[in-house]
Amino acid sequence: MPRLVPGKLVAATHNKGKVSELKDLFAPHGFEVVSALELGLDEPEETENSFAGNALLKARAAMKATGLPALSDDSGLSVTALGGQPGIYSARWAGEPRDFHKAMEKVESELKASGSADRSAKFVCVLAVAWPDGTEAVYEGEVHGTLVWPPRGERGFGYDPVFVADGETETFGEMEPERKHAMSHRARAVEKLRAALLA
Ligand SMILES: O=c1[nH]c(=O)c2ncn([C@@H]3O[C@H](COP(=O)(O)OP(=O)(O)OP(=O)(O)O)[C@@H](O)[C@H]3O)c2[nH]1
Numbered sequence: 001m002p003r004l005v006p007g008k009l010v011a012a013t014h015n016k017g018k019v020s021e022l023k024d025l026f027a028p029h030g031f032e033v034v035s036a037l038e039l040g041l042d043e044p045e046e047t048e049n050s051f052a053g054n055a056l057l058k059a060r061a062a063m064k065a066t067g068l069p070a071l072s073d074d075s076g077l078s079v080t081a082l083g084g085q086p087g088i089y090s091a092r093w094a095g096e097p098r099d100f101h102k103a104m105e106k107v108e109s110e111l112k113a114s115g116s117a118d119r120s121a122k123f124v125c126v127l128a129v130a131w132p133d134g135t136e137a138v139y140e141g142e143v144h145g146t147l148v149w150p151p152r153g154e155r156g157f158g159y160d161p162v163f164v165a166d167g168e169t170e171t172f173g174e175m176e177p178e179r180k181h182a183m184s185h186r187a188r189a190v191e192k193l194r195a196a197l198l199a
């Protein structure tokens with residue numbers, strides 16, 4: 001596996017929340033993260049049926065468009081009582097244009113409809129790296145927690161206001177970003193990537 005040499009890295013994402021978190025997480029390692037959003041790259045359709053498949057598809061597309069090593073993130077919320085939904089469809093549950101208040105309400109109403117008292121859930125993040133020589137790698141991170149209702153906090157993005165990580169009292173939407181970065185699914189995947197690819 002080639003090392004990821006600190007320098008320019010394309011973040012193959014159009015999600016502003018991810019761009020900001022990936023910049024925070026990679027800047028300390030000497031990377032200049034420039035996103036597909038900032039570069040105006042086309043957003044590929046997520047046609048695979050797994051986080052890893054979609055992550056690889058996004059990394060490959062950005063690498064091909066720029067000729068630079070590309071890092072993508074495919075992630076989502078997996079709710080135990082909903083059989084792992086919304087999972088890879090987490091962004092799509094918010095509709096177009098995306099409305100995460102609506103998506104959080106949908107999770108809550110489906111949870112109620114399920115009749116289950118189990119409010120456990122996890123966030124999953126799969127990071128994929130695609131190098132111009134065709135090499136590819138994927139790293140996965142998870143954080144387990146509980147869903148709360150109503151939503152709390154204005155920070156973070158997506159479903160953060162309804163997710164409380166195990167052992168915490170604040171939602172990811174209430175937490176200082178540094179604290180989310182110390183325990184999140186994304187931070188855990190970055191840690192695995194760091195251990196494998198960075199000197
Ligand atoms: O509350 C959250 N805190 C997080 O830390 C988090 N990480 C992922 N998610 C949700 O999962 C979807 C991923 O879908 P996704 O991987 O297809 O990303 P996306 O479509 O938003 O951007 P892109 O990277 O594909 O361009 C996102 O939109 C979010 O709803 C999160 N929600």
Ligand SMILES: [Mg+2]
Pocket residue numbers: 046091
């Ligand atoms: Mg997406």
